[in-house]
Amino acid sequence: MFRFSNLPSVNVTVIAVALCSGGCATTAPVKFDEGRSVGVALVGAAPIVDFPTPGAEVARAGAATAMGGFISVLSLFLIQPQGLLAAPAIAIGSAKKVDCVNSYYDEHPNLSQEIAGVVDRDFSKRVVIDQFLADLAARSSLKAVVVQNGTSNANLTHEEAVRQAAAAGIDTLFELSPMNVDFDYGGELCAIRPSVRMKYRIGLVNRDQELAAGYEFGKGSSPESDAAGSKTISRWLSDRGSLAKEIEVGYAAAVSKIWYGRRGIRFVLPSPASKPAP
Helix, strand or coil: CCCCCCCCCCCEEEEECCCEECCEECCCCEECCCCCCEEEEEECCCCEEECCCHHHHHHHHHHHHHHHHHHHHHHHHCCCHHHHHHHHHHHHHHHHHHHHHHHHCCCCCCHHHHHHHHHHHHCCCHHHHHHHHHHHHHHCCCCEEEECCCCCCCCECHHHHHHHHHHCCCCEEEEEEEEEEEEEEECCCCEEEEEEEEEEEEEECCCCEEEEEEEEEEECCCCCCCCCHHHHHHHHHHCCCHHHHHHHHHHHHHHHHCCCCCCCCEEEEECCCCCCCC
8 A cells, every 4th residue: 555644592403423532422512602702623644545456466466366265254154154155256256356456557656656646636625624614514503713723734743733722712612633544446337436524523612621532424425426436536636726626525524424423422503594405
């Protein structure tokens, strides 16, 4: 894999989200009124990009095909031995994936570096915050303040974000961190598409108390997302911004999942001026 580190009463909308304070979940709602000051900051390292390389895929397939594919999948089926009947099919699938990945590198021997360069050139870190602002606007009447390090484009640390949020009078801070952009193989057409994993943390600034934290995932897409992989790769390399747009779709999907969360906790948000799209 190639990696790089580039208290009036108001109408409310109830959104499910995870809440854990001191390691314990609670079902008490977290209420936001229109006087609540909300901030958002980009925290952590630049995105890590994982793109499949021939060597890595060949090694993975080699393990899968040993002894008819039984060794690599044995531990997966210890509880259900009948699952071993699927092992040869898994081995065949892995071999197809090797052929698919190898086909990406036809005429592009340094493809992983090329893709990394395209992401670094075209994908803006600001996209993650912009997706959050748009999603918040669609779900509530709250306005968020962007917390940043002066004129610097560098991501903040958690401590810096909290300090600057406190100085700005922000009550609740959403910290978003673009963590990974992975590229997934897909099916008979040898399609490939990006997916993202985004880390988030939500906290009360004046107490530095964590309300929620976790990871959310989203898949990128485009009108040609089911096209053969070789055609997709050619488009990403020749059509400036096309890959960045697909990654943005993945981040938008990941951001929207923050509001639904886990463990039965709720956010209560002031209703938006217009009803959000389903």
